[in-house]
Amino acid sequence: MTFVLRAAGITKDDDEAKNVVRCPRCHFLTPDSEYCSNCGALLKVTEDDLTRLEANRLMYRVL
Ligand SMILES: [Zn+2]
Numbered sequence: 001m002t003f004v005l006r007a008a009g010i011t012k013d014d015d016e017a018k019n020v021v022r023c024p025r026c027h028f029l030t031p032d033s034e035y036c037s038n039c040g041a042l043l044k045v046t047e048d049d050l051t052r053l054e055a056n057r058l059m060y061r062v063l
Pocket of ligand 1: 021024025026027028036037038039040041
């Protein structure tokens, strides 16, 4: 959820002050941007996060 909060601009931590983020896929420290400069992975929201969020959304819709 940290990535979602960060994408929404909610979190404020030291990493943002340094303008670098650690890639969730390759753990490369990359300049803060939408994609990892090393492997091209989405940095703000991982595919796992998207899948989980979608699953939660569907579950709430059913309930
Ligand atoms: Zn990467």
